[in-house]
Amino acid sequence: MRAFEDRIGHSFARPELLLRALTHASVSSPNRKDNQRLEFLGDRVLGLVMSTALLEHDKTATEGQLAPRFNALVRKEACADVAREIDLGSVLKLGRSEMMSGGRRKEALLGDAMEAVIAAVYKDAGFEAAQEMILRLWGSRIGKVEDDARDPKTALQEYVQARRQNPPAYVQVAREGPDHQPIFTIAVRLDDGTEEQASAGSKRQAEQAAAKALLTRLEQDT
Missing domain, CATH: 3.30.160.20 (Double Stranded RNA Binding Domain)
Incomplete structure (x- = not known):
């Protein structure tokens, strides 16, 4: 996991959080929790970070302009794109059926796991650590989001x-x-x-x- 921690720029004090974030429901058990609850939390952390970043990036934008930009940055496709860049799929813990059906490449699984990793960093080191990681991984997407926001x-x-x-x-x-x-x-x-x-x-x-x-x-x- 050390190589993956290097890719996201965060070393976990509680590595069990990262393990849980990377565990899909297909391989969970009573003694091994999956990442669904972390995914729920990570989605909210990502939303707060992106809302703040958009307000700071364009101080004159209206709510009507900000909403589609926000959606473009937090939607599952964007999360999955970031997950691919850090090769998150290679460290996902999947059941055999998911592995055989190409789960490491599935957009929904990658997007969900990316949100779970965000939550794991948040729970491990607080909001500022999660915010720093998100802004680094999303990078130039924030600056060019006007182009991506046009559905x-x-x-x-x-x-x-x-x-x-x-x-x-x-x-x-x-x-x-x-x-x-x-x-x-x-x-x-x-x-x-x-x-x-x-x-x-x-x-x-x-x-x-x-x-x-x-x-x-x-x-x-x-």
Whole structure:
């Protein structure tokens, strides 16, 4: 675990907290607690740190501007991205079924474990230690969050509704790869037949990518 502690920049005085943060429910037992309660706490710690950071980063932003930026920084995808950067998956404690189904790469498991690690640091050394780790690991994401906060599906829907068109339809057109690492292809279609497709490891990511591609095309054509 020492190498992982080096990656997150925190040495645990109570290493049992880190072990619990890395223990998935699939391998828990009466004598071995999983990370679900820590995940709950870590989500709240992350939220407080990001709320404070956003207010300090842009002192003129309105609540309406801050809310989507906040969501972009704390959503599961962002937590999973940070988890991948520190190779959290390699130290996760998983049951055999989860390991066989690619659990170390699953976005939900990585995001949940990242939140649990945040809580473990908070309980081990207090809020300031957790805040320091979060700000270091999230790094430049805070400064460029305006770009990440624009949700493509929402932006596309607003675009077509402003032109009195029906909301876009999302259709799964293909699913490839093994069960533990599927690739979904999603098409987004408008009433007039305009369409774009995109592929990703989750339906949500594929929908977002397809919406972004279609929105870019529509904006270029106007």
